[in-house]
Amino acid sequence: MLSLRHDTSGSGPCSFPDSVNLTAAVVQDQRPFRVGVMSAAAPGTSKAAHGDVAAKKKKGPGALATAYLVIYNVVMTAGWLVIAVGLVRAYLARGSYHGLYYSIEKPLKFFQTGAILEILHCAVGIVPSSVVLTGFQVLSRVFLTWAVTHSVREVQSEDSVLLFVTAWTVTEIIRYSFYTFSLLNHLPYLIKWARYTFFIVLYPMGVTGELLTIYAALPYVQKTGLYSVTLPNKYNFSFDYYTFLILIMISYIPLFPQLYFHMIRQRKKVLGHAEDYSKVE
Amino acid sequence: MWHKSVVFFEVEILDAKTKDKLCFLDKVEPNATIGEIKSMFHKSHPQWYPARQSIRLDPKGKSLKDEDVLQHLPVGTTATFYFRDLGAQISWVTVFLTEYTGPLVIYLMFYFRVPFIYAPKYDFTTSKHWVVHLACMCHSFHYVKRLLETLFVHRFSHGTMPLRNIFKNCTYYWGFAAWMAYYINHPLYTPPIYGEQQIRLALIVFLFCQIGNFSIHVALRNLRPPGSKTRKIPYPTKNPFTWIFLLVSCPNYTYELGSWLGFTLMTQCLPVAFFTLVGFIQMTVWAKGKHRSYLKEFRDYPPLRSPILPFVL
Numbered sequence: 001m002l003s004l005r006h007d008t009s010g011s012g013p014c015s016f017p018d019s020v021n022l023t024a025a026v027v028q029d030q031r032p033f034r035v036g037v038m039s040a041a042a043p044g045t046s047k048a049a050h051g052d053v054a055a056k057k058k059k060g061p062g063a064l065a066t067a068y069l070v071i072y073n074v075v076m077t078a079g080w081l082v083i084a085v086g087l088v089r090a091y092l093a094r095g096s097y098h099g100l101y102y103s104i105e106k107p108l109k110f111f112q113t114g115a116i117l118e119i120l121h122c123a124v125g126i127v128p129s130s131v132v133l134t135g136f137q138v139l140s141r142v143f144l145t146w147a148v149t150h151s152v153r154e155v156q157s158e159d160s161v162l163l164f165v166t167a168w169t170v171t172e173i174i175r176y177s178f179y180t181f182s183l184l185n186h187l188p189y190l191i192k193w194a195r196y197t198f199f200i201v202l203y204p205m206g207v208t209g210e211l212l213t214i215y216a217a218l219p220y221v222q223k224t225g226l227y228s229v230t231l232p233n234k235y236n237f238s239f240d241y242y243t244f245l246i247l248i249m250i251s252y253i254p255l256f257p258q259l260y261f262h263m264i265r266q267r268k269k270v271l272g273h274a275e276d277y278s279k280v281e
Numbered sequence: 282m283w284h285k286s287v288v289f290f291e292v293e294i295l296d297a298k299t300k301d302k303l304c305f306l307d308k309v310e311p312n313a314t315i316g317e318i319k320s321m322f323h324k325s326h327p328q329w330y331p332a333r334q335s336i337r338l339d340p341k342g343k344s345l346k347d348e349d350v351l352q353h354l355p356v357g358t359t360a361t362f363y364f365r366d367l368g369a370q371i372s373w374v375t376v377f378l379t380e381y382t383g384p385l386v387i388y389l390m391f392y393f394r395v396p397f398i399y400a401p402k403y404d405f406t407t408s409k410h411w412v413v414h415l416a417c418m419c420h421s422f423h424y425v426k427r428l429l430e431t432l433f434v435h436r437f438s439h440g441t442m443p444l445r446n447i448f449k450n451c452t453y454y455w456g457f458a459a460w461m462a463y464y465i466n467h468p469l470y471t472p473p474i475y476g477e478q479q480i481r482l483a484l485i486v487f488l489f490c491q492i493g494n495f496s497i498h499v500a501l502r503n504l505r506p507p508g509s510k511t512r513k514i515p516y517p518t519k520n521p522f523t524w525i526f527l528l529v530s531c532p533n534y535t536y537e538l539g540s541w542l543g544f545t546l547m548t549q550c551l552p553v554a555f556f557t558l559v560g561f562i563q564m565t566v567w568a569k570g571k572h573r574s575y576l577k578e579f580r581d582y583p584p585l586r587s588p589i590l591p592f593v594l
Contacts, residue, residue: 238464
């Protein structure tokens, strides 16, 4: 699925969920006319919050961790840019959308799999997101990359693959540059706007591509019994990958709307009320 | 006539989130307990029965206990309490009975090969492997034991838990029971590789741990007089099965793990192994929590003890 983190400030330098929101305000709105907002007593925050923010800013993940995270996010931004460029060049060379997957297969696998590190970042605490949520999102991407697209050769030439790869590519370039700039305390409003706006189109686009790809894989999985175990066997266990994939597709029905509307709510909070620092989630 | 002047308290209860005044009680006895105050609050707000009330001194603080006495709390003669609705509550006994009856019934449905589970030609047949009959007896015995313990042995510290827990818990127990039972009672079930030896060893481990688990439950019950919620350090008793208290804080979980390891060995079934693993993870979390509260509460807590596995975990 499209990687949409539930935290609003992304992989910022703060380690306390409460401070994320206030510090995000400091980090993201550098323009002079907004500075005065920090002293405004927003509902749910006390006047002490002003001092708290300063104190909490110091308690971030530390200089070393921040440096590492900056490097990580820069590398990931670069990686997904490579994929974007690869797609464009291949399209221009071939003149059609067909089979572009092969031109970016390796960097896609490398950088998407590399995102597993983000789960570690949350577990270790240098990023304030939930391990479970991050794990779920990263692993669902990795699942699609390896267990569906890589494993079922026949779907690799499907247009649906291009659909989700494009969605992922644009999203990740914006997301990782968002984190990079946030960490460096110089977040251009354009990037913040893009992060909280592009998803409106990219998320449904990605989900459509993913579902169509899984659907395309179904007949081949059923025919070959890919990743499936039947009875009898000495472990008295069975697994039907075909049924499993269908259940995965069904799970999109409750999950997608929840994540989508969560992002819409985040968008309203982050972009809609710049002057009003109501406590974010 | 002498007439003792009692200083009555006034109690106001505010909503912890909105700070709205929900209730004002005057002429409250100084020796009134929080439990009694909850009953009084319930009268003015009948939808919030005492079990779903969380009363605290501070909106974000810990819940006060039902036994706490008003005049012993750090409040003035006008006490301000904050209320939080814990949501619909259900009694622990109800939850336990429901979550344990499910596996008992469900497993038997698979054992007797009720229609629509396996191919029609197998309906109401029984497995030809004697280990399958043994496994059914062990599984059923285990859950009957749990039901009886819930009714006659356990003394619960909390009366209730949030209602949504029953759905979560039943999904877990019932779901896993169905998954395991499906394979063990399947017409294509493969018995353990090492045959009778493996099954015999597994049965011994299983029974040993069942007795052990029961012994611990009885020992824990005896620590606590009827109707009380006191907490004491458990110690080994004359029963050898309780001597494990020397090394472990929560031997009931240790024995439970042992029982399921035995059942896994007996059935040689991967879903059973998964169930054992997940249960072990959950019990370890609970054991660590319990061990930590023992350490916090009792200065003289035996240092040799580990939460669930001797010396290891």
